[in-house]
Amino acid sequence: MKLVTYNVNGIGARLPNFLRWLSETAPDIVCLQELKAPQEKFPESAIREAGYGVIWHGQKSWNGVAILARGKDDPVEIRRVLPDDPEDLQSRYIEANVRGLLVGCLYLPNGNPAPGPKFDYKLRWMERFIKHAAELASSTEPVILAGDFNVIPTERDVYKPERWVDDALFRVETREAFGRLMQQGWTDSLRTIHPDATIFTFWDYFRNAYGRDAGLRIDHLLLNKTLRGRLVSAGVDRAVRGWEKASDHAPTWVELRD
C-alpha cells in the first residue's frame, strides 16, 4: 500500500495538476496540507469522481488538511483538531482510521519570523503535538504521522545549512523539539530507506530554487514501532515539482507491506 503526503499550496489553484497526479499515481491514501480553502469550497465532488473517499478540515485563506482513501469508503475520522487548546482555530491536524492504519495528517506552523509570536505559536503547537504523539507512539495499532512538519531535521536536509540557522524551520529550539518527538520511537521513513542520500521535498518559488536544486526536506512520514516492520520503500515524486503550476512541495510517499 502506498501513502503520500503532499502540501498542495492551494487546492483551488492546484486542482487540474493535482487530479492529473492522482490518476497517474493512484496512491491508496493521500494526506493533503495547505488547502487554502474554506470548508465549503473544497472540491469534494471532483475528488470523489476520481475514485476517492475524503474527509477534510478547511479554513479561509490559509492552512487546511485532508485525508483521501482510494475506493468508495471515507476515512473514519477520529479527530480534526489537536487536543489541549480549544482556542486554537487553525486547521492543521486531522486524524482517521484508513485501511487498518491510524493516519495523522499535520501541517505544523511555519513559525517565521523567529523569534516572535509566530515562532512561539510554532513551539507551543509542537509541544501539544509531542504530547498527543506520545500516546500514538506506544500504540499497538499501526500509526503513521504524515505531513508538512516545517522542520529541517539535520544539516543534510537543507542545501545550505549555514543560511538557515536563524530560520524557524531550522532553529535549535525547533530541532530540539523534533528530536524529542523522534525519541518516542518514531521511524523517519525516507531517512531509513535512504540513509546517505540528499533528499528534498520543497523548493522555494524564489530564485529558481528547483532548477538549482536548492531545497529542503520538511515533509515527513513517521511510523510507530508497530508499523515500522512493514516499511518497504519511500521517496519523493520530485518531477511533479517541475510541472506547470506546481506546488512548491513535491508529493512524498511511503510503501508499506499490506
Place this chain on the structure above:
DNA sequence: ATGCCTGCTTGCAGCAGA
C-alpha cells in the same frame, strides 16, 4: 536587510508562505 514567486482575499495591495 530586502526582494526574488505564488496563492488568496468581497481583493485591485497586502499578507503569508519557508
